[in-house]
Amino acid sequence: MSRLQPAFGLITAALLGATLAPAAAGASESPAPEHSLRINTSGETTSIPETMHGVFYEDINDAADGGLYAEKVRNRSFEYDEVDNPSYTPMTAWEPTSTGGASGTTEVLDDSERLNENNRRYLRLELNGDGRRDSAYGVTNAGYHSGMALKRGEKYDFSIWARSDQPGGTPLSVTATDGSGSPVGRTMRLQVRGDEWTEYTGTFVAHSDTDTGGLRVLAHGSGTVRMDMVSLFPRETFKGEPNGLRKDLASKIEALDPGFLRFPGGCLVNTGSHESYQAPDWERRRSYQWKDTVGPVEQRPTNANFWGYNQSYGLGFYEYFRFAENIGAMPLPVVPALVTGCGEDKATHDPQLLQRHIQDTLDLIQFANGSVDTEWGAKRAAMGHPEPFGLTHLAVGNEENLPEDFYEHFEKFRDAIEQRYPGITVVANSGPDDSGATFDRAWELAREQNAEMVDEHYYNNPQWFLENTERYDSYDRSGPKVSLTEFASEGNRFENALAEAAYMTGLERNADVVRMSSYAPLLAHEDSPQWTPDMIWFDNDESWGSTSYEAQKLFANNVGDEVVPSELARSDEKNGVKPVYQVVTRDDRTGELIVKVVNARDDAARVRLNIEGADEVAPAAELTTLHGDPDAVNTKGSQPIRPEHSTVQGVSQQFEHTFPAHSISFMRIKTPGDRPRTDS
Ligand code: AHR
Numbered sequence: 001m002s003r004l005q006p007a008f009g010l011i012t013a014a015l016l017g018a019t020l021a022p023a024a025a026g027a028s029e030s031p032a033p034e035h036s037l038r039i040n041t042s043g044e045t046t047s048i049p050e051t052m053h054g055v056f057y058e059d060i061n062d063a064a065d066g067g068l069y070a071e072k073v074r075n076r077s078f079e080y081d082e083v084d085n086p087s088y089t090p091m092t093a094w095e096p097t098s099t100g101g102a103s104g105t106t107e108v109l110d111d112s113e114r115l116n117e118n119n120r121r122y123l124r125l126e127l128n129g130d131g132r133r134d135s136a137y138g139v140t141n142a143g144y145h146s147g148m149a150l151k152r153g154e155k156y157d158f159s160i161w162a163r164s165d166q167p168g169g170t171p172l173s174v175t176a177t178d179g180s181g182s183p184v185g186r187t188m189r190l191q192v193r194g195d196e197w198t199e200y201t202g203t204f205v206a207h208s209d210t211d212t213g214g215l216r217v218l219a220h221g222s223g224t225v226r227m228d229m230v231s232l233f234p235r236e237t238f239k240g241e242p243n244g245l246r247k248d249l250a251s252k253i254e255a256l257d258p259g260f261l262r263f264p265g266g267c268l269v270n271t272g273s274h275e276s277y278q279a280p281d282w283e284r285r286r287s288y289q290w291k292d293t294v295g296p297v298e299q300r301p302t303n304a305n306f307w308g309y310n311q312s313y314g315l316g317f318y319e320y321f322r323f324a325e326n327i328g329a330m331p332l333p334v335v336p337a338l339v340t341g342c343g344e345d346k347a348t349h350d351p352q353l354l355q356r357h358i359q360d361t362l363d364l365i366q367f368a369n370g371s372v373d374t375e376w377g378a379k380r381a382a383m384g385h386p387e388p389f390g391l392t393h394l395a396v397g398n399e400e401n402l403p404e405d406f407y408e409h410f411e412k413f414r415d416a417i418e419q420r421y422p423g424i425t426v427v428a429n430s431g432p433d434d435s436g437a438t439f440d441r442a443w444e445l446a447r448e449q450n451a452e453m454v455d456e457h458y459y460n461n462p463q464w465f466l467e468n469t470e471r472y473d474s475y476d477r478s479g480p481k482v483s484l485t486e487f488a489s490e491g492n493r494f495e496n497a498l499a500e501a502a503y504m505t506g507l508e509r510n511a512d513v514v515r516m517s518s519y520a521p522l523l524a525h526e527d528s529p530q531w532t533p534d535m536i537w538f539d540n541d542e543s544w545g546s547t548s549y550e551a552q553k554l555f556a557n558n559v560g561d562e563v564v565p566s567e568l569a570r571s572d573e574k575n576g577v578k579p580v581y582q583v584v585t586r587d588d589r590t591g592e593l594i595v596k597v598v599n600a601r602d603d604a605a606r607v608r609l610n611i612e613g614a615d616e617v618a619p620a621a622e623l624t625t626l627h628g629d630p631d632a633v634n635t636k637g638s639q640p641i642r643p644e645h646s647t648v649q650g651v652s653q654q655f656e657h658t659f660p661a662h663s664i665s666f667m668r669i670k671t672p673g674d675r676p677r678t679d680s
Pocket of ligand 1: 060267432520
């Protein structure tokens with residue numbers, strides 16, 4: 001995986017307000033530094049895994065449909081239901097529409113005329129038109145939230161499955177409109193022929209901008225026309241993938257240079273019924289079962305999402321694997337353990353059902369890694385990816401509150417996987433908290449079962465993070481490793497980013513134990529957050545990173561390959577807050593030391609840095625800093641917390657630097673004696 005180097009400008013730190021202490025010669029004129037940071041470059045180092053900083057993606061806060069998934073049509077297959085959300089009907093987001101005095105009726109049906117057994121409902125239009133070109137009846141889709149965002153000059157691909165009972169067929173006129181109903185592109189004219197379900201497609205280029213747009217689908221003449229899977233996609237998706245992702249959001253995630261992508265949740269993975277969609281007694285609210293989400297999109301069933309809406313599954317496991325591959329992240333899928341969490345807290349001990357889920361998990365590994373001659377490898381190839389995805393890690397379960405039940409199931413999954421696919425790391429978990437009886441018992445069972453890795457999750461106030469940066473110093477080095485794939489301090493102010501950054505210095509220092517970490521949740525539509533804080537916010541056409549996003553991005557892009565021992569002399573705490581929090585790593589590719597310092601206090605911290613064991617230190621170091629008002633919040637209109645780049649002069653084996661109050665700093669110091677690695 002590539003590690004991106006930030007582009008450094010030549011603005012000096014002095015211009016940016018940071019105080020630069022004079023290099024050794026002039027130091028006698030300044031007051032003595034308050035702190036001394038010893039960096040031992042010849043000390044024993046700890047290697048940092050490439051998975052150290054990653055992302056946890058969950059379909060929460062409308063992250064998928066109406067978010068990362070670029071589809072513009074909401075409720076495209078008329079499957080919305082009050083089980084998803086009490087306010088839903090099969091016609092949610094659709095309005096009957098007529099032009100030129102045409103009339104007709106609309107009805108959503110779930111009967112034997114359906115598109116297929118998974119995509120059960122469809123729209124039937126009864127038309128009473130006279131066939132004139134300007135007279136037609138049909139429906140308009142309002143898109144997600146405030147409407148569809150369409151951009152002038154961009155190409156859009158329309159598709160629909162339809163059938164007509166008219167011998168000569170039924171003409172359709174399809175028009176994208178702005179908020180007032182005026183066209184924003186040419187009307188696409190299609191002819192539905194025959195009473196068999198067939199897919200029809202069209203394309204247009206928007207000639208004006210709108211962010212309150214809709215899509216009008218009108219049928220001409222008389223008779224019956226049936227419609228399903230009405231879709232509108234921008235041609236320009238992330239990396240040009242078909243059925244792809246919204247470019248701005250996917251690019252913001254890519255900019256985090258994530259070491260892994262955990263998906264698809266979260267609570268939505270393990271809550272609800274564990275029956276299959278095909279089972280006679282299936283319930284509409286089912287746990288996320290990956291097989292529902294692959295194959296042609298029109299053959300995927302939809303499902304109620306734990307967070308109170310419908311999930312179309314257009315963004316499914318194939319698309320997640322592709323996304324992980326496209327951003328150079330290790331895929332980390334999560335499967336249900338048949339023990340629900342997130343307040344449902346119920347274990348399903350049905351041996352047959354459990355066996356089916358274990359088999360589904362083995363099939364998932366085959367889907368990801370199997371050759372094209374295997375059943376599931378062939379399905380992956382049929383979707384366009386004959387090469388394996390290289391799955392190495394997989395999590396069973398999420399935050400189960402019933403450790404005995406969970407570990408009983410976990411062992412069965414893990415043993416079956418180990419037997420068939422010995423190279424796969426199966427990740428267990430310790431429930432929803434940082435401590436307590438469930439946490440302790442889960443860890444005890446994880447150790448007893450020799451689990452390779454335990455996933456921890458916790459959300460706490462900023463002070464907790466500042467006071468617990470040494471949490472992992474005392475973890476057993478010979479026990480299971482930790483993946484901390486859900487953490488955040490409660491809030492989206494810069495104060496929160498400071499606390500998280502301080503905490504991350506402790507995660508990196510303990511990279512031998514903590515092998516993965518990710519902030520959560522990743523995405524939130526500003527109109528429908530079910531959970532705050534979140535890392536990246538968006539509306540229908542714009543997105544912006546929170547202060548935590550900026551901190552996460554800097555950590556992941558400056559992670560380094562090994563931790564170099566460092567120590568702050570006199571670490572007197574004020575109200576539980578240390579003078580500064582630090583970790584020093586080395587980038588083996590460039591031979592640079594990366595000194596990461598978080599000052600969460602109200603006063604600047606003047607620090608003398610002693611670089612021991614380095615024969616030579618380059619006099620100029622690149623510095624990237626986030627600093628500002630701890631109350632600052634990055635919003636759509638204003639992002640006060642952004643990285644500032646500068647060059648620190650006068651760097652030597654011993655030099656002073658002042659880290660501003662409320663700042664997160666990444667200083668890259670060249671030590672020319674340490675030869676850069678040449679193997680990549
Ligand atoms: O990140 C939001 C939720 O927090 C996740 O769904 C769950 O795993 C945790 O409780």
